Amino acid sequence: MTELAETITERRRQTRKSIYKYLFCAETSRSKQEIASDLSLSMPTVHQNLSELFQAGFIRRDGMQQSTGGRRAMRLTIAENVRFAVGVSITEDRLRFLAVNLRMQEIAYKNVKLDVSEVNAIGLRLSEELETFLNENGLNRTKLLGVGIAIPAVINVELGKIALAPTLHLKDISLSEITKYLNYPFYVSNDATSGGYAEWYTQPEQNRMAYLSLEGGVGGAVLLNGAPYEGDNRRSGEFGHMCIEPNGLICKCGKRGCLEAYCSASRISDDLGITLEEFFEGLELQNPSYRALWHDLLLHLSIGINNIRMALDCDVILGGFLTQYLEPYLSEIRRIAAELNTFDNNADYIKLCRYPKRASTLGVALYFINEFIENI
Ligand SMILES: [Zn+2]
Known part of the structure; x- marks a missing residue:
């Protein structure tokens, strides 16, 4: 591809993303006219991008609105259930699983009691409980963006290590001990950082x-x-x-x-x-x-x-x-x-905070939702 063609493709991608993000952030559905005027885009550009987003199944109609000319304007919003992400939090006595759709709405939640002795074999247990969680709630794995894991630990991603997790009594262990049994994209983060991210994101x-x-x-x-x-x-x-x-x-x-x-x-x-x-x-x-x-x-x-x-x-x-x-x-x-x-x-x-409960699981799941939006 020539440089010019690449620039045009990238610009088109950015426009599509800005329209999707606009609908994502809007509290209510929007009309084509509102999108064009709020984002300073031409109607043909908006029309073209919306067609692509429709075709991909990423947006949906959300009722009609009477416009001043008597014609009914189509209202649009994101198709929030087309994908979902799972956040898992590991604490000394529990595993918590939260599945959220693209609107960050909870679609399933479960917490599982954990024995202190199980922390050392946490990877296998986590993977098994995750599969049970997905099965019990009839969640479609092809829509799963990824699994975020929040741990009360100082994590070194480059070295792939948990440096220290005082409450879990873990020190200097490989992250793969936790993630090696997972069959999905995963992301591991400190629990408080994830909670803070959820607060900021909203x-x-x-x-x-x-x-x-x-x-x-x-x-x-x-x-x-x-x-x-x-x-x-x-x-x-x-x-x-x-x-x-x-x-x-x-x-x-x-x-x-x-x-x-x-x-x-x-x-x-x-x-x-x-x-x-x-x-x-x-x-x-x-x-x-x-x-x-x-x-x-x-x-x-x-x-x-x-x-x-x-x-x-x-x-x-x-x-x-x-x-x-x-x-x-x-x-x-x-x-x-x-x-x-x-x-x-x-x-x-x-x-x-807004999310006293489940903030870390939400925040770590948000990593995948954000990634989905950025790459739309
Ligand atoms: Zn201390």
């Missing part, structure tokens, strides 16, 4: 953000211009192991005083031998020891958040499943954080 107007994930472990991600900022060793955003209390509580990483040791969901559930629901019920009933523990957690959380704000000067989004319980305490967290801060009078930069 609010792309947010240019930069720090994401602090509060689950059994505490992690995070820094997103700049929509991409995770990884750092030299892919350890950026490992907020859980910031020291916030010298000689403080012991952390799963072996050090003392880490944010994770103070603010993980485990501290107020597993470590007490109760569920999170039981903890918050007790807290509401003014259980004095729960109240003291909760106050300590909020104080250290606010210190950690303020440090993140000091280092990065951007919004701090609180994510992870503990966040489901934080709304009543958000004003207190903001108050403590604002008091600690040299520059800010308030801490409105602290926000709660």
Whole structure:
């Protein structure tokens, strides 16, 4: 192909992608006229591209609209169920499977209990459970874009290794131990980075953000211009192991005083031998020891958040499943954080996430949805 022909092909591809992306991002269906006017494209160009997208089955009609001239304008949207992606999260006691369509809507979910001893043979178990999950939900494998796997670990993709996963008690193992039995395209990412990505993806107007994930472990991600900022060793955003209390509580990483040791969901559930629901019920009933523990957690959380704000000067989004319980305490967290801060009078930069549940599985599945859109 000549250079000119290549340029024309590439330009056409970009136009097709921009039309698809426009329909993907639109909350409601759109007419041809709206596409042409909003994207500053000519009607013949829009018509040609829509025909191609129709033919490929990537867009669909979505009702009609009465136009001013009395003619009915066709409404269009993406064909959201033409493909799907699966996100899997591995934690110390569970495997979670989430299948989402191209609109990021959940089409199936399952969580499977895992024995600690199984972590070493996780690859085979994961693959078997994935096949069961696909079968049980009648999911068509030919539509499966890929399987994303979120792990609470520092991952080195180039070396194909998990450098460290304190909560899984894994160190320096090959990623292929986890992926070698999979029959689909796969992608492995840190769980908190995936969660942050899901939050950013649905609010792309947010240019930069720090994401602090509060689950059994505490992690995070820094997103700049929509991409995770990884750092030299892919350890950026490992907020859980910031020291916030010298000689403080012991952390799963072996050090003392880490944010994770103070603010993980485990501290107020597993470590007490109760569920999170039981903890918050007790807290509401003014259980004095729960109240003291909760106050300590909020104080250290606010210190950690303020440090993140000091280092990065951007919004701090609180994510992870503990966040489901934080709304009543958000004003207190903001108050403590604002008091600690040299520059800010308030801490409105602290926000709660959109996806307290399943963010990491959604985020890691999004990798394939994004790839699909980019290559449409
Ligand atoms: Zn630590």
